[in-house]
Amino acid sequence: xxxxxxxxxxxxxxxxxxxxxxxxxxxxxxxxxxxxxxxxxxxxxxxxxxxxxxxxxxxxxxxxxxxxxxxxxxxxxxxxxxxxxxxxxxxxxxxxxxxxxxxxxxxxxxxxxxxxxxxxxxxxxxxxxxxxxxxxxxxxxxxxxxxxxxxxxxxxxxxxxxxxxxxxxxxxxxxxxxxxxxxxxxxxxxxxxxxxxxxxxxxxxxxxxxxxxxxxxxxxxxxxxxxxxxxxxxxxxxxxxxxxxxxxxxxxxxxxxxxxxxxxxxxxxxxxxxxxxxxxxxxxxxxxxxxxxxxxxxxxxxxxxxxxxxxxxxxxxxxxxxxxxxxxxxxxxxxxxxxxxxxxxxxxxxxxxxxxxxxxxxxxxxxxxxxxxxxxxxxxxxxxxx
Ligand code: PLP
Numbered sequence: 001x002x003x004x005x006x007x008x009x010x011x012x013x014x015x016x017x018x019x020x021x022x023x024x025x026x027x028x029x030x031x032x033x034x035x036x037x038x039x040x041x042x043x044x045x046x047x048x049x050x051x052x053x054x055x056x057x058x059x060x061x062x063x064x065x066x067x068x069x070x071x072x073x074x075x076x077x078x079x080x081x082x083x084x085x086x087x088x089x090x091x092x093x094x095x096x097x098x099x100x101x102x103x104x105x106x107x108x109x110x111x112x113x114x115x116x117x118x119x120x121x122x123x124x125x126x127x128x129x130x131x132x133x134x135x136x137x138x139x140x141x142x143x144x145x146x147x148x149x150x151x152x153x154x155x156x157x158x159x160x161x162x163x164x165x166x167x168x169x170x171x172x173x174x175x176x177x178x179x180x181x182x183x184x185x186x187x188x189x190x191x192x193x194x195x196x197x198x199x200x201x202x203x204x205x206x207x208x209x210x211x212x213x214x215x216x217x218x219x220x221x222x223x224x225x226x227x228x229x230x231x232x233x234x235x236x237x238x239x240x241x242x243x244x245x246x247x248x249x250x251x252x253x254x255x256x257x258x259x260x261x262x263x264x265x266x267x268x269x270x271x272x273x274x275x276x277x278x279x280x281x282x283x284x285x286x287x288x289x290x291x292x293x294x295x296x297x298x299x300x301x302x303x304x305x306x307x308x309x310x311x312x313x314x315x316x317x318x319x320x321x322x323x324x325x326x327x328x329x330x331x332x333x334x335x336x337x338x339x340x341x342x343x344x345x346x347x348x349x350x351x352x353x354x355x356x357x358x359x360x361x362x363x364x365x366x367x368x369x370x371x372x373x374x375x376x377x378x379x380x381x382x383x384x385x386x
Contacts, residue, residue: 005243006341007264009326013047013349015237019194020051020367023232026206029213031226033077035190036062038230038328039238043347045069048233050357052366056228060087067094079149079187079228081108081124104146105138106187107131109172111165116153116191117278125150131172135179147185147223148172154231155278156191159201159208166209170216173223186217190228194235195325202232231278234327240269240343241320242284245298258293258314262321265297265304267337269330273306276329282306284321286313295321299338 023032033054036045040062045055049071057063058080066076073095078088092103110125126134138145148169152161166188173183188209193201217223246261264270272279284295290311297304315321334342349357360370 005245005263007240007242007262007269007343009238009240009269009331009343009345011041011043011327011345011347012237012239013043013347014353016044016047016233017051017349017353019233019237020048020053022199022202023229024368026203027209027227029210029219029225030188031224032233033079033226033228034233035228035230036066037332038190039234039330040065040332041345041347042069043345044234044237044327045071047347047349047357049075050360050367052368053233054226056230060084060090063087063091063094063096077187077226077228079106104144106147106149106185107134107145107172107176108149108151109165109168111150111152111168112161113151113153113156115156115158115161117155117157118276119153120151121153128168128171132175132179135176135181139179139181145176145181145183147183147187148176149187149189151189151228152191154191155193155276156205159205161191162188162205162209163212166212166216173217184223186223186225188225188227190230190232192227192229192232194229194231194233194328196236198232198236231328235325236327238325238327238330238345240264240323240326240330242323244315244317244319244321247315247317255292258291260293260295260315260321261298262295262306263298263340264343265299265306267297267299267301267304268334268340269326269343270297270306270323271333271335272326272329275333279325279329281310282323283310284312284323286315286319286321289313298340301337 031054033056034048035056037058045066046069054075054077055066055071056077056079057066063076076096078091078096108125110121110127113119113121135145150165150169152165169186176183192205213225243263244260245263248259250257250259266273290313293310293312294308295306295310297306331345336342
């Protein structure tokens with residue numbers, strides 16, 4: 001077809017399924033609210049909704065999107081700290097109760113995010129020195145503060161950042177309780193790894209988080225713990241296929257250097273190379289002899305360079321390159337600059353997951369209910385995870 005050179009993503013929904021199972025098994029006390037900003041592809045939202053996650057929305061548009069895909073208001077948190085008034089009013093009309101005049105408030109605190117690729121506490125969160133004053137002001141205004149949230153930064157590399165942040169949150173809880181607030185919610189944000197090979201780091205983070213929760217917010221404290229993972233769920237699920245539509249061989253210091261022009265670039269799905277500090281490079285692959293290669297995006301802008309020096313086999317015009325780990329902060333920020341097509345998303349899933357999915361839809365069950373349905377006894381439920 002005419003647009004057969006257009007890049008595309010394959011979104012492996014089975015991968016989301018596996019991630020969710022790992023989350024339930026590894027962080028059993030923490031309820032995930034998927035951060036919609038990370039990748040709002042409808043198939044992703046639908047799959048996660050069926051699996052039973054909640055959704056963290058940052059704007060009216062994200063709320064509209066998830067509601068339109070069948071998510072119910074009680075599954076949504078409107079957690080962005082700075083909200084335009086019109087978005088708050090919209091949320092209250094849709095019954096998202098954490099966001100209007102009778103809203104219950106969660107205090108976002110600034111935490112140490114120095115070990116993360118994207119730091120957020122410079123922009124969001126209350127510093128410890130201001131917490132007491134702010135809570136006292138909330139009391140004066142008769143506002144109901146019920147919890148604390150934080151974000152250790154996206155692309156976190158240090159599990160101890162969570163421990164310190166959970167301890168910080170405990171201090172804020174204590175201050176708030178002394179002032180008469182009934183504190184009952186802890187939101188530990190995002191920052192979890194999601195690309196291939198994430199397991200070791202995720203398990204390490206989970207161990208530290210579970211221990212810190214047991215120490216500072218034991219199960220019998222009655223505090224509900226939630227999180228806002230984005231990257232964790234989607235990163236490894238997406239693979240990008242890009243088409244090489246032009247090629248040039250140049251000499252550089254007696255080296256033959258291949259220049260390839262591909263059907264996606266930094267103004268499209270590969271915008272993560274510019275906007276997402278956790279995505280410092282991409283590694284397109286083909287299994288042949290390798291040359292130093294420079295890969296350009298399709299637009300007229302020379303900024304649109306995808307790799308500067310990348311060793312890969314020679315490819316021919318018409319070949320496709322695959323780029324893994326393209327689920328987080330890619331399709332959501334893509335533009336059609338120069339009127340080049342945006343990459344399509346083709347969701348795929350295995351027959352086994354497809355059957356489960358249809359069964360859930362027919363029975364109007366979410367995944368957690370399905371687990372209880374299939375494995376009523378705790379012992380058997382565990383068996384599924386082995
Ligand atoms: N929650 C908030 C408030 C965020 O700002 C972000 C990302 O910027 C996320 C959750 C998702 O973070 P991550 O993709 O690192 O899990």
